[in-house]
Amino acid sequence: MRRFFPAIGTLFLLVGLLTAAPKEAGAQDARAFVGNLGNQAIQVLGPSVSPAQRVARFRQLFQDDFDVPGIGQFVLGRYWRTASPEEQQEFLRLFQEYIVQAYAARLGEYGGEPFRVLGSRPAGDETVVASQIDRPNAGRVLVDWYLTDRGGALKITDVYVGGVSMKVTQRDEFASVIQRNGGRVDALLAQLRQRIASVR
Amino acid sequence: MSLRRSSLFIVSLVALGLAAGCAAPGQTAASEEAFNDPLEDTNRAIFGVNQAIDRNVLVPAAKTYRTVLIPPMRQAFHDFMQNLNAPVVFANDVLQGQFGLAANTLGRIAINTTMGMGGMFDFATQFGIPYHSNDLGITLATWGIDEGPYLVLPVLGPSNPRDLIGQVGDGFADPGDQVAAAYHRIWASMARALASGLDERSRNIESLDDIERTSLDFYATIRSLYRQRRAALIRHEEQNLPNPTPIGASLGPSPATSYSVATVPRQHQVSAK
Numbered sequence: 001m002r003r004f005f006p007a008i009g010t011l012f013l014l015v016g017l018l019t020a021a022p023k024e025a026g027a028q029d030a031r032a033f034v035g036n037l038g039n040q041a042i043q044v045l046g047p048s049v050s051p052a053q054r055v056a057r058f059r060q061l062f063q064d065d066f067d068v069p070g071i072g073q074f075v076l077g078r079y080w081r082t083a084s085p086e087e088q089q090e091f092l093r094l095f096q097e098y099i100v101q102a103y104a105a106r107l108g109e110y111g112g113e114p115f116r117v118l119g120s121r122p123a124g125d126e127t128v129v130a131s132q133i134d135r136p137n138a139g140r141v142l143v144d145w146y147l148t149d150r151g152g153a154l155k156i157t158d159v160y161v162g163g164v165s166m167k168v169t170q171r172d173e174f175a176s177v178i179q180r181n182g183g184r185v186d187a188l189l190a191q192l193r194q195r196i197a198s199v200r
Numbered sequence: 201m202s203l204r205r206s207s208l209f210i211v212s213l214v215a216l217g218l219a220a221g222c223a224a225p226g227q228t229a230a231s232e233e234a235f236n237d238p239l240e241d242t243n244r245a246i247f248g249v250n251q252a253i254d255r256n257v258l259v260p261a262a263k264t265y266r267t268v269l270i271p272p273m274r275q276a277f278h279d280f281m282q283n284l285n286a287p288v289v290f291a292n293d294v295l296q297g298q299f300g301l302a303a304n305t306l307g308r309i310a311i312n313t314t315m316g317m318g319g320m321f322d323f324a325t326q327f328g329i330p331y332h333s334n335d336l337g338i339t340l341a342t343w344g345i346d347e348g349p350y351l352v353l354p355v356l357g358p359s360n361p362r363d364l365i366g367q368v369g370d371g372f373a374d375p376g377d378q379v380a381a382a383y384h385r386i387w388a389s390m391a392r393a394l395a396s397g398l399d400e401r402s403r404n405i406e407s408l409d410d411i412e413r414t415s416l417d418f419y420a421t422i423r424s425l426y427r428q429r430r431a432a433l434i435r436h437e438e439q440n441l442p443n444p445t446p447i448g449a450s451l452g453p454s455p456a457t458s459y460s461v462a463t464v465p466r467q468h469q470v471s472a473k
Contacts, residue, residue: 101414102414102415103414105410105413105414106407106410106411106414140330142437162429162432163428163429163431163432163433163435163437164425164428164429164432165428168424168428169421169424169425169428172235172420172421172423172424173415173416173417173420173421173424174416175234175235175420176235176417176419176420176423177416177417177420180417188416191416192416195416
């Protein structure tokens with residue numbers, strides 16, 4: 001069985017080269033983007049990086065490579081429309097800082113583990129790059145990266161870990177906070193502000 | 201056996217009650233529909249109790265377990281428990297018509313029970329047949345049964361009527377539990393459930409702790425994670441990972457080369473171009 005697969009791989013490579021040359025440039029860029037991100041992530045989140053450094057580097061990475069305004073708008077859900085322009089701006093600022101702090105901590109577990117790009121597929125006007133992280137004692141984790149073109153640059157719009165959307169999880173949590181505070185967006189802003197201050 | 205029978209009965213009653221509760225008019229505020237969590241107040245209360253039990257009993261026990269046993273021994277125990285549960289996974293693979301996955305599970309049982317010395321060593325994964333989980337809750341979902349409202353069970357945690365019934369049904373079908381019941385050794389089933397829970401918890405101490413520390417609303421985060429994770433398992437995309445792309449293949453022999461054994465649902469296929 002094992003001997004058989006390299007042969008199939010070669011076949012796929014040939015077919016891929018023959019059929020996919022000009023049109024697939026976008027998908028190829030997307031795969032290269034994610035592969036590069038994997039290497040960056042190991043540097044940002046590796047076990048030798050101090051927590052403060054990790055937050056600073058992750059902030060940079062988040063600002064450069066993620067579609068922060070788009071994600072922020074999605075995450076606030078239907079409350080985005082009811083929020084005032086000032087609240088929207090304030091939310092985007094706080095949300096970014098909150099995500100950087102939360103995920104710098106959450107991703108500490110995954111630092112430095114092998115990261116492999118498996119392939120890509122289109123999803124609407126976005127490109128999904130599938131990748132896999134092999135964790136020594138916990139098996140493999142599938143990570144899907146949703147990418148979109150924002151003014152000529154690729155930006156990440158969502159990350160699925162084991163089939164779970166980080167964007168949707170965040171939206172559900174924020175919606176719950178707002179609902180439990182009588183539908184007031186400023187209650188969420190206050191909690192975010194408090195959380196960010198307490199970590200500093 | 202009678203314990204399981206009566207618990208199934210209770211579960212059915214609870215499920216019926218819940219279904220009736222949901223159908224009652226006047227409870228259709230938009231907010232409650234969005235999360236499908238009509239029992240949220242009760243759920244949050246049980247969630248709080250579970251957290252206290254978790255902090256004071258489960259996590260200390262899991263930490264002790266990690267201190268006492270060296271990693272290879274824990275891995276062997278984990279593999280053993282997984283192999284013990286494999287017949288149930290196989291039955292559900294078949295019930296879902298996932299025959300590629302069923303063949304994988306059967307092969308894993310054959311290899312790991314013999315070569316792996318009763319399941320203590322997972323040689324099947326090294327041979328290119330990785331583990332996948334499956335349960336009756338997923339089977340019921342593929343048969344079109346709705347998950348129903350979100351539930352937090354005492355000690356057991358996040359669930360819903362469908363997954364709860366699935367859990368009890370899996371217990372009925374489990375050969376190990378059948379044997380235990382036949383010899384009136386219910387405690388053996390309970391000890392096994394406890395041990396497997398300890399093993400599971402010991403593998404997630406840090407990640408769950410990180411999520412709890414960084415969440416604004418831990419309950420809502422867990423609810424969302426549970427729902428999405430179950431939905432992903434029902435889609436079976438992880439187990440049916442397709443052939444590697446040339447990028448993966450060019451790295452030489454890798455575990456990814458072996459995921460193609462099972463059939464691939466077309467809508468989730470990753471483009472190999």
